[in-house]
Amino acid sequence: MYRIAVYRQLKNKASCNDLNWISLFSSARSNHTLSFATVKAEEVSGSQPAEVHNLVQGKWTSSSNWNTILDPLNGQPFIKVAEVNESELQSFVESLSKCPKHGLHNPFKAPERYLMLGDVSTKAAHALGLPEVSDFFAKLIQRVSPKSYQQALGEVFVTQKFLENFCGDQVRFLARSFAVPGNHLGQQSYGFRWPYGPVAVIAPFNFPLEIPLLQLMGALYMGNKPVLKVDSKVCIVMEQMLRLLHDCGLPVDDVDFINSDGKTMNKLLVEAKPRMTLFTGSSRVAEKLADDLSGRVKLEDAGFDWKILGPDVNEVDYTAWVCDQDAYACSGQKCSAQSILFMHENWRKTALLDKMKELAARRKLDDLTVGPVLTVTTEAMLDHAKKLLQIPGSKLLFGGEALQNHSIPEIYGAIKPTAIFVPLEEILKDEHYHLVTKEIFGPFQVVTEYKDNQLPLVLNALEKMHAHLTAAVVSNDILFLQKVIGNSVNGTTYAGLRARTTGAPQNHWFGPAGDPRGAGIGTPEAIKLVWSCHREVIYDVGPVPQQWEVPAST
Numbered sequence: 001m002y003r004i005a006v007y008r009q010l011k012n013k014a015s016c017n018d019l020n021w022i023s024l025f026s027s028a029r030s031n032h033t034l035s036f037a038t039v040k041a042e043e044v045s046g047s048q049p050a051e052v053h054n055l056v057q058g059k060w061t062s063s064s065n066w067n068t069i070l071d072p073l074n075g076q077p078f079i080k081v082a083e084v085n086e087s088e089l090q091s092f093v094e095s096l097s098k099c100p101k102h103g104l105h106n107p108f109k110a111p112e113r114y115l116m117l118g119d120v121s122t123k124a125a126h127a128l129g130l131p132e133v134s135d136f137f138a139k140l141i142q143r144v145s146p147k148s149y150q151q152a153l154g155e156v157f158v159t160q161k162f163l164e165n166f167c168g169d170q171v172r173f174l175a176r177s178f179a180v181p182g183n184h185l186g187q188q189s190y191g192f193r194w195p196y197g198p199v200a201v202i203a204p205f206n207f208p209l210e211i212p213l214l215q216l217m218g219a220l221y222m223g224n225k226p227v228l229k230v231d232s233k234v235c236i237v238m239e240q241m242l243r244l245l246h247d248c249g250l251p252v253d254d255v256d257f258i259n260s261d262g263k264t265m266n267k268l269l270v271e272a273k274p275r276m277t278l279f280t281g282s283s284r285v286a287e288k289l290a291d292d293l294s295g296r297v298k299l300e301d302a303g304f305d306w307k308i309l310g311p312d313v314n315e316v317d318y319t320a321w322v323c324d325q326d327a328y329a330c331s332g333q334k335c336s337a338q339s340i341l342f343m344h345e346n347w348r349k350t351a352l353l354d355k356m357k358e359l360a361a362r363r364k365l366d367d368l369t370v371g372p373v374l375t376v377t378t379e380a381m382l383d384h385a386k387k388l389l390q391i392p393g394s395k396l397l398f399g400g401e402a403l404q405n406h407s408i409p410e411i412y413g414a415i416k417p418t419a420i421f422v423p424l425e426e427i428l429k430d431e432h433y434h435l436v437t438k439e440i441f442g443p444f445q446v447v448t449e450y451k452d453n454q455l456p457l458v459l460n461a462l463e464k465m466h467a468h469l470t471a472a473v474v475s476n477d478i479l480f481l482q483k484v485i486g487n488s489v490n491g492t493t494y495a496g497l498r499a500r501t502t503g504a505p506q507n508h509w510f511g512p513a514g515d516p517r518g519a520g521i522g523t524p525e526a527i528k529l530v531w532s533c534h535r536e537v538i539y540d541v542g543p544v545p546q547q548w549e550v551p552a553s554t
């Protein structure tokens with residue numbers, strides 16, 4: 001009885017968007033057709049290509065130019081993306097220019113939007129938690145950025161948990177201010193979190209849902225108006241997610257969504273001058289944007305992520321498994337993937353390397369535990385392996401071959417999980433260091449070995465690296481941990497027996513350190529740092545003291 005009454009109340013109160021939301025659930029439960037979705041993940045194919053549109057000033061639009069995306073597993077042209085060209089940017093420039101520097105909301109303007117966004121997060125989190133919806137997104141991710149079902153579902157799960165973290169009042173708590181008493185009666189200073197206003201979010205291909213959604217919501221929560229650009233190869237996922245967010249009550253003109261090549265996006269940024277651009281992707285593009293946008297950027301760029309196995313050997317099977325996951329899950333296409341393993345000589349005396357080899361050999365294309373590499377060709381990866389193998393003392397531990405019997409198109413890469421041993425002394429030589437520490441965004445790692453007295457050389461190798469994203473120190477020797485952590489800078493560092501380089505759940509900060517432009521993703525601290533700036537308002541309302549007189553000039 002009580003339930004029926006509550007349902008009636010809810011129904012009466014429901015706005016148009018709420019009704020969409022309710023219908024999303026009922027349809028999801030009854031017939032597996034999702035009201036927000038315009039595609040069915042499994043049916044997208046060469047004969048039934050999907051289309052991806054742009055969203056600007058609240059309207060879904062097309063373009064004169066369609067970019068055809070090839071199915072990474074069979075090369076069929078399966079998605080058509082309406083890519084905006086350089087002459088079609090005006091409506092995006094106009095849209096951003098409508099948002100003032102003080103944003104869509106701030107603590108002094110439209111504070112009800114904090115609550116509205118908390119509500120949108122509640123509904124979207126709930127929706128993503130429905131098995132039909134999470135399955136839809138996991139499968140769609142798999143189609144465009146092939147990875148195992150568990151990895152794709154993990155991405156949806158992290159996204160859902162993130163949204164849960166910002167339900168109810170949690171969005172307004174992000175904008176919590178503080179006050180300090182002043183020098184005299186009536187004076188108090190307040191620190192506020194202030195939006196930037198018009199902003200841009202640029203996201204890469206490897207996490208088609210998690211990276212763009214977490215950054216986009218962070219931008220919105222703090223009061224900004226974002227234009228979002230996701231790599232065209234995978235933009236279909238965020239297009240569908242935006243439709244879901246609209247069903248959950250997000251106003252249609254809060255976010256613009258543009259599909260284009262990098263050059264066109266660069267032009268949009270230079271013309272529209274967003275007050276802040278969050279870029280996630282390669283260091284090459286990151287540096288270019290930092291220049292072009294006069295430093296108004298936050299960056300999540302390349303990762304050449306290291307793991308050190310300390311002198312205390314423990315849990316060899318577990319450690320081998322974590323190494324396998326860190327280096328080869330998602331075919332090594334995580335920015336946090338293990339790129340180099342520094343192994344204390346004590347581990348060499350165990351079966352660690354054999355176990356890693358066995359685990360790597362279990363990976364297969366059938367279940368996408370190894371699969372297409374979207375930005376490095378087979379030839380480029382094998383060529384890199386060849387160059388490393390020319391270094392004196394280096395040897396192939398496993399892999400180093402192309403995958404066989406597949407129909408992955410040649411524009412993508414397909415190699416067996418690969419590990420190459422290179423001696424530490426050789427890595428440190430100037431003529432080799434750059435080559436050995438080059439990020440290969442595929443299932444590829446370098447392994448090396450050190451003795452107790454060589455720890456300074458290991459630390460020197462870390463010091464010379466230019467990217468400081470994730471790291472792992474596998475040891476429960478607290479003095480060893482102190483030494484390594486105290487002499488390195490990586491922004492997300494795991495320490496202890498179970499340390500890993502990948503994982504990046506929503507509950508801890510993920511991002512590089514050691515660079516003032518470095519961004520973060522996931523936590524309240526990351527959102528506040530990336531998407532808001534500090535503003536101080538000093539109230540000084542009086543009274544002026546009685547018998548006050550004009551003092552002498554100073």
Ligand SMILES: NC(=O)c1ccc[n+]([C@@H]2O[C@H](COP(=O)([O-])OP(=O)(O)OC[C@H]3O[C@@H](n4cnc5c(N)ncnc54)[C@H](O)[C@@H]3O)[C@@H](O)[C@H]2O)c1
Nearest residue numbers: 203204205230231262265266281282285300301302303335
């Ligand atoms: N630090 C992190 O959190 C993180 C996360 C994921 C990936 N990455 C890094 O991303 C890289 C892999 O991604 P990628 O190869 O797709 O990167 P990329 O730099 O080629 O592309 C990233 C995005 O930028 C766009 N782009 C390209 N040129 C541009 C320009 N001139 N102006 C504006 N936008 C432009 C692309 O279209 C894409 O959407 C790896 O180096 C990886 O380590 C980092």
